[in-house]
Amino acid sequence: MSLTDMPAIRVRGAVKHFADVHALAGVDLDIRQGEFFGLLGPNGAGKTTLISALAGLLRLTDGAISVMGHDVVRDYRRARAVLGVVPQELVFDPFFSVRELLRIQSGYFGIRGNDDWIDELLASLDLTAKADTNMRQLSGGMKRRVLVAQALVHKPPVIVLDEPTAGVDVELRQTLWAFIRKLNEAGHTIVLTTHYLEEAEALCGRIAMLKAGRVVALDSTPNILGRVSHHALKLRVAGLSGLPAALAALGAVLQADSLEIPFASHSQLEGLLAAVREAGAEVLEVEIATPDLEQAFVQIMQGASS
């Protein structure tokens, strides 16, 4: 396997039990170098457990994980050196200023004299003015930015963001995503967990969905959207007292004056509108609803339950 073929993250048979709880029930996953990868799932699905095992914060009951080819247990020094993790919790060391923390964090990764990169990180995350401020005096959003900077002090090729925008205002989200996109374009592999599905849809090229410690979907974002969800033609109509059989056969649903008909391809639109007219309906308003990840997420999770 060449260096570029080697997955950034490889998870094989990952199992983690906490007493009777099976947080991970056998996860297999490859994340390619340079990907912007989304790890989605409801609360308790195992996302944070998987990230913690990846980062060496907990040990698997069974299975193995490697980062850039380095096993996170046997070769933990190299594995941790190539990984940057932005934790979900807003944690900070209250004794130090922002710059002190970033210098200390650099030192933990064996880097001294890292001020040029620290200054760049501070500028990119709009923290320059707060460089000498104690962490306790920062707002929640500022602390979140420092967490991101701490994860990046050693320029890791693989960056994991565990719900980085939870409770964060719109401006910071945009700043953060612009910065993370830039890192991804520069070749960094990004793994994102988030409950904001529109963020995952906009950013991630590929997505894995976890439920009850298992991967229930793993595909490119367009395929996930196309696989389980569909477009819908939404019409406001007049002249229908009930749903005609011809439209019911197309899967249409009528609620008061709203008629919704699912379709797979835009080439069907003309035929659908003709069918509506033939059924005696007068079209007053037209809207085309596109599939979204939230819809796909709900369907996949329901499918996994059944």
Added chain:
Amino acid sequence: MISVAFRTLLYKEMLRFWKVSFQTVAAPVLTSVLYLMIFGHVLEGRLQPFEGVSYTSFLIPGLVMMSVLQNAFANSSSSLIQSKINGNIIFVLLPPISYREFYAAYVLAAIVRGVVVGLGVWLASLIFTWTGVAHPLWALTFVLLGGAILGTLGVVAGIWADKFDQLGAFQNFLIMPLTMLSGVFYSIHSLPAFWQQISHLNPFFFMIDGFRYGVFGQSDASPWLSLAIVGGAWLVLTALSLQMLRRGYKLRG
């Protein structure tokens, strides 16, 4: 070779206590000076534990060593429990720092704080009396070993405890009684035979007695026996602490 990661963790641990030095250095120095004033004033002339040594002079090395021990324990244990409860321990667990580097940095920083406070108590005691140092190497050996033992015990307690309450119990029901019953304020020869025997089961007694040998050239027990017991205690605690860290006990799920 000493790694940058180890040096950084050591620096961070020292900077942490130095930033709140009023609480971590000045306050314990003041407490010891108050002990010295009160006990020295009340008992001076009534007790003479060693031949040719006044009670106040006898008390000073005991208080210096007690300060070293208590502050070494406080440094590593409070740093770890605070980091665990705040969640910022993650910043030490994520980087490629080995468990040996982790242990060495926390214990060395604990020794440094113990020595800084002990030095402060000794300097403050010069107001009351001058005690020379008969065997500086012995004195230094027991200061460093005592600091290392309590720093290591602090690592063990800080990892084991899940809340401040548990750490407080460790400190108040184990460290404090063992310190107070170790001969800081008296010579064990002034105790009944039974309590003398009990004192010989307390490793803190040998730390303080060994240090007194370094200061006065006189002690209740042989300095070599004290060294063997204190050194043995350090090795046992170090093995326990390293094992906990290697397995990630209560740190790495």
